Amino acid sequence: MSVDHQHTEGNSHHHHHGSTPHRTLPPGVTGLHTLPADHHDGPWDSMIVPPGTKERLLSTAVLVLRQGRLLTNLSGAPHGLIVLAGPPGTGKTTLAQGLAQAAALAVSKRGATTLVEVDPHAFPSDMLGESQRAVSKLFHDTLPEIAARRPHTVVLIDEVEALAVRRSSASFETNPVDVHRATDAVLAGLDALRAKCPHVVLIVTTNFLQAVDEAVLSRADLVLTTELPNAETIEGIVRGSLEELAGQWQEVRPLAKDKALHAEMASLLVGLDGRRVRKTMLSALASRTEVAMEPGLVTADDLRRAAQFASDTGALF
Ligand SMILES: Nc1ncnc2c1ncn2[C@@H]1O[C@H](COP(=O)(O)OP(=O)(O)OP(=O)(O)O)[C@@H](O)[C@H]1O
Numbered sequence: 001m002s003v004d005h006q007h008t009e010g011n012s013h014h015h016h017h018g019s020t021p022h023r024t025l026p027p028g029v030t031g032l033h034t035l036p037a038d039h040h041d042g043p044w045d046s047m048i049v050p051p052g053t054k055e056r057l058l059s060t061a062v063l064v065l066r067q068g069r070l071l072t073n074l075s076g077a078p079h080g081l082i083v084l085a086g087p088p089g090t091g092k093t094t095l096a097q098g099l100a101q102a103a104a105l106a107v108s109k110r111g112a113t114t115l116v117e118v119d120p121h122a123f124p125s126d127m128l129g130e131s132q133r134a135v136s137k138l139f140h141d142t143l144p145e146i147a148a149r150r151p152h153t154v155v156l157i158d159e160v161e162a163l164a165v166r167r168s169s170a171s172f173e174t175n176p177v178d179v180h181r182a183t184d185a186v187l188a189g190l191d192a193l194r195a196k197c198p199h200v201v202l203i204v205t206t207n208f209l210q211a212v213d214e215a216v217l218s219r220a221d222l223v224l225t226t227e228l229p230n231a232e233t234i235e236g237i238v239r240g241s242l243e244e245l246a247g248q249w250q251e252v253r254p255l256a257k258d259k260a261l262h263a264e265m266a267s268l269l270v271g272l273d274g275r276r277v278r279k280t281m282l283s284a285l286a287s288r289t290e291v292a293m294e295p296g297l298v299t300a301d302d303l304r305r306a307a308q309f310a311s312d313t314g315a316l317f
């Protein structure tokens with residue numbers, strides 16, 4: 001998690017600072033943050049995506065944040081919904097959080113942005129329509145109340161398939177009644193939120209596009225699919241990770257410039273997701289206690305061995 005919880009307002013587990021009143025977060029909301037925050041830039045910059053991807057994401061968000069109210073007069077007004085879909089470890093959450101920060105930065109001259117994190121697993125699942133009521137409350141009351149506090153609001157729902165299960169899917173048939181109600185509540189909620197707060201941006205992620213209700217996807221202004229990184233992207237992640245290390249330990253600088261090494265590692269790591277690639281870089285530091293004590297001592301051979309090991313064990317997943 002790259003989100004800095006110092007910016008969490010009213011988290012009941014935190015002691016309050018100064019005169020900040022003690023508040024608990026509304027049901028389903030797991031984080032409230034004020035953006036832009038300087039330390040949020042890194043993840044967005046470190047993501048390697050096809051050319052134009054970041055600009056398209058950013059423009060979609062900025063259009064809704066800035067022009068959402070005016071665009072309601074169009075026949076096909078935006079829903080402010082951005083869907084990021086793709087396999088585990090391909091950067092969906094990182095892009096979603098990075099986008100929130102990048103968009104907040106872009107509109108910061110016009111005021112601050114609230115980032116609202118919603119946990120789709122926090123809603124009760126039972127047969128009494130409780131989850132339906134909770135979801136309705138989120139979209140009809142909670143989010144509009146939060147959105148009223150600042151000029152811009154971005155809502156993040158990670159793993160949205162937990163909330164908006166595709167009604168035509170097999171898993172739906174095993175638990176039809178309540179799931180149906182919850183998905184209906186999400187749809188009604190999206191429409192209600194658009195009517196009340198046309199300038200709110202909703203970024204949702206899913207591992208599995210096929211599990212998300214079609215009517216929800218139909219409301220998306222942008223559906224972006226993330227892919228497993230190719231060799232070139234892996235080279236970039238390896239280089240970027242080494243540059244980050246070099247920022248901390250100067251001695252790593254030559255390794256960060258060794259293009260042949262990056263290519264060699266990428267050829268071993270191809271097939272792994274971006275998260276596994278980053279873990280491989282860490283595992284090189286953990287391969288010898290000496291290096292763990294003094295990461296500047298890491299060698300090209302440590303890195304090669306870590307990549308070889310990741311490549312051998314990667315087949316296990
Ligand atoms: N294309 C990429 N470029 C740079 N870093 C990447 C890329 N893809 C993944 N990563 C890195 O992998 C890590 C995991 O990414 P993230 O948590 O955003 O993935 P995710 O798609 O949300 O995974 P999950 O579905 O398991 O939640 C992050 O550290 C991220 O920086």
Ligand SMILES: [Mg+2]
Nearest residue numbers: 092093158205
């Ligand atoms: Mg994720």
